[in-house]
Amino acid sequence: MSDKPLAPAIEGWHTMSAKPNLIGTQCTACGTYFFPKQSQYCRNPSCDSTDFTEVELSRTGQVWSYTNACYQPPEPFVAPEPFEPYTIAGVQLEKEQMVVLGQVVTGVSVEDLKVGMTMELVLERLHETEDDIKVTWKWQPVAS
């Protein structure tokens, strides 16, 4: 394994702790959550607020649906050589009432998933650069 430092693939979208959270915003007027962060205008048609606070989103949710990627995506995706297929899930966050997409951790295939299953957020390697290992959020089944 590489001993390069870990760095977020996209700056400021999640915490870097062992039990990470996605970082979104919440409208202070109506309570709507946004991920990615929105801090300029509220998209709720009944709300014209421009005031938002940064919030950590729920770390767990239920599978909304899932699939995988059998073909290598185009850039800016950085693919390993040889390309390794990976699993993807959309997870419904209960409190935020929203679905967030993400890759599923390495080693979990579509056969292991089912709509409604509980998943938690973890960090895993997305790709490596000369300086660091870029990590991003991924979904992992919660051991029952």
Place this chain on the structure above:
Amino acid sequence: MSNEIAILGAGMHPWGKWGHNFVQYGVAAAREALADAGVPWRDVSFVSGGATVRCGYPGYVAGATFAQALGWQGAEVNTSYAACASGSQALAAARNKILAGECEVALVVGADTTPKGFLAPAKGYRPDDPDWVRFYLGITNPTYFALYARRRMDLYGDTLDDFAAVKVKNSRIGSKNPRARYRKCFTAEDVAASAMVADPLRLMDICATSDGGAALIVSSLEYARKLGKGDAPRVAAISTVTPTFASSVVEMPDIATDSAAADGVEAHAFRSTLPLKAYEEAGIGPEDVDLAEVYDLSTALELDWIEDLRLAPRGEAAALLRNGDTSLGGKIPVNVSGGLACFGEAVPAQALAQVCELTWQLRGQAGDRQVEGAKVGITANQGLFGHGSSVIVRK
């Protein structure tokens, strides 16, 4: 009804991977539509183009590009961009002009030349661009179609055989369409043998991108009557409504849905709200529809649309399919053109190609693909972020 316009002519350049400039496909489609309508080019006073955004400068000004190619004759122009719904927005612009009394007869045209492989975003570190983000994280277009398909399997019990049956149905009817790109009759075995792209969808479940062009000549009802075409098919409704917050189905290119957490906010599934305005505007219901042309970006998505158009209760489209109801000769034939399965998508032309098919069907000119006694047809398709369109054509 006062908000109707007549469809006098329809034309298409065959779909394929021809590799030419998109302008020539549009011109060929426009000339066929003009000849079909019996309208001289110089009588057209409005040219409404569906735009393509991948082919450089001319694509951004589609209306003027086609007007110039056909020969400047002083017509006014318009360009509409709404991804796959571009053609419907261009049609809506022409209808507005005609109903406002500012134009008697208009040309609506869309054409595209598509690149090979995945449609990829611009380069650089651009986390503000949702398209950049999702490709960086490994989420491509088939990801979204596959998420919808898998949900059908887990919620309604749809099977891989059902999805393959959509492809088999569409390829069988599409083989009889001279304008289609793929005209081979595929079997369920062919589908099963094709490579998995995004589980549960295989290569043959997902539509390709194509070159093609489609055009319509539309006019006021009075102009149609003067031409002796008072019985021409009519555009009875065009819905281009946007979703209602909170949109609860994750749509390309987003990485997350709206949040429905605020008081008084409910989650809405957009595709199912889209046709409501069309039905209301036309003053008809799903039970009046004789055939539908829907945006089958994937085989499974055709089943979603059938339910979104309320041609079947939620979760029951596969039963309709298994029963043969959506095949030619069935209760409600779907995609008798062959659909995107046989055409591949030529983005700014596709919504117009659907209306071309309905026009020929309602005139009884669809040959081997003819839906007996077709009087009312509906289309559905969807652009980026969930905006989309649904058009109703009737005799």
